Amino acid sequence: MTTPLLSVGNVTRRYRLARTSFHAPRPVLTAVSDASFTLDRSRTLGVVGESGSGKSTLARMVMAFERPDEGRVLFEGQDLAQLAPSALRRLRQRFQMVFQDPYGSLDPRRTVANSIAEPLRAIGAGDHAAKVAQALDQVGLRAGDGEKYPHEFSGGQRQRIAIARAIVTRPALLVADEAVSALDVSVQAQILNLLMDLQDELGLAILFISHDLAVVGSLCDDIIVMKDGHIVEAGPASKVLSAPSRAYTKTLLQAAEI
């Protein structure tokens, strides 16, 4: 059996909250509790849950922005928490992230090409111009768009720019945290199709985080449903959507259906 691209094993992440009284110990919030899953190349895993369910914390651990208190995140078999900072920096080109609000994640004073080249600079890669031009082309923007600034683009186009920045280092894994939630229906469909095209073209694995089961259903092979830090349901998308075992998943489904 080959090593999965991403293997998350029994991860738990706790936060210490502010003291509520001088004498009491600081309360502890368990944001993610004993979560495990794997993700292979060219596959999409949807993580569904509401705010506070722990899905974004899970994403940040996969991105090595945070370390799990327990358990391991293995990327291509390497434990991210055990890597030296320099090795982690080099490995970062292999996994990239796209956020919900493209306007908030793009520097308004930088040209689009400059923003897209950012991850290349971070890893000290050469030949920026050619790679940026290729990334722009892959997300359906024109080469000339690189000279413009973020405010000159619509919300959907800005999300394309954010995706171009994420794929410019040729990652194997893309983590998308509510990447289409802020978009209108017709634009959302365009961006979802773009993600599918990029997956076919580049063999990307996608960890797709969303509160919307309908969006997840259109894109994902497998789904995990999170509630209060726990994975409450997991399985192939077709099974979770057609025969949800948990009442909570059923409510989410009801919310997504006309």
Added chain:
Amino acid sequence: MIEVEELSIRFGAATAIREATFTIQPGDRIGVVGESGCGKSMLALSLIGMTPEAARVTGSIRLEGEELAGAPDRLWRRHRARRVSMIFQEPMAALNPLKRIGETVMEPLLVHEGLTRAAARARVLSLFEEVGLPGGRLRQFPHEISGGQRQRVLIALALACNPALLIADEPTTALDATIALRITELLVRLAEERRMALLFISHDLAAIARATRDVMVVYGGDIIERGPTASVLADPAHPYTRGLIAARPRAAASPRGPGERRPRLPTIVGAVPPLAALPAGCRFSGRCPVELPVCAGQRPEAVARTGGGGAICHRLGAESLTA
């Protein structure tokens, strides 16, 4: 109750709403659906006299017979809260963070209704009960309660003076799916129990389907289709409505083998143009998959649709859309 006739809202040369005509009766639950920048929020604001100062409002808005289109703020103030009330997408932004929520809801009762504090307090308690908030919450501040509860506070505030029409502008968009479901159910129940009209504005077709009985689809400032919600969603007549419904992802998936291509979502080509760049004829021309030569220059007439209501499209009447 409200009669809107040939209502237009312009910003200089740009038209945000073009000659909208519709009526709202007591107990109606009407949805307004469309994408960002299509004019749906501007339409809502015009019904409560809160369009931006730069906007030029023409046509007619009659509230129980009184003409209010382009009326000065002083006239509108007599009706706001009492006849027409509104709730917004972001409940935190609409609440005073320094005020206890009970005080916030009490304010219109003291100012508009001239109630004593004791009477106002009793009314707030019954409003809280009506919207499903525990009375114990009265003395809490907005940051101490959840997003769904904040939206309930705003609904209680909007209902305080028993309005005949409640306008809800994307009331569930910022909420989690299960909370959104509860808030939508609450709005429907309140409209029914109070025989209050509800104008429910959303880009979310699923929320529109649950909350409303009739719907108006807005694109480029035109009401391009209207009718009973169930029939418009089941059998849309206008190519834009069709595109919008088709582009919606479905919560259904089929297993995909290795190397197998996942089916793509149908899309509407291009993007909503800026108001100033809208085509003069049918607003959807340039993006429409079944466009005729006449569409860009000539505005289509309304054609009745099967199932009630109508749509404005040159294809309708001339030939079947599916042909």
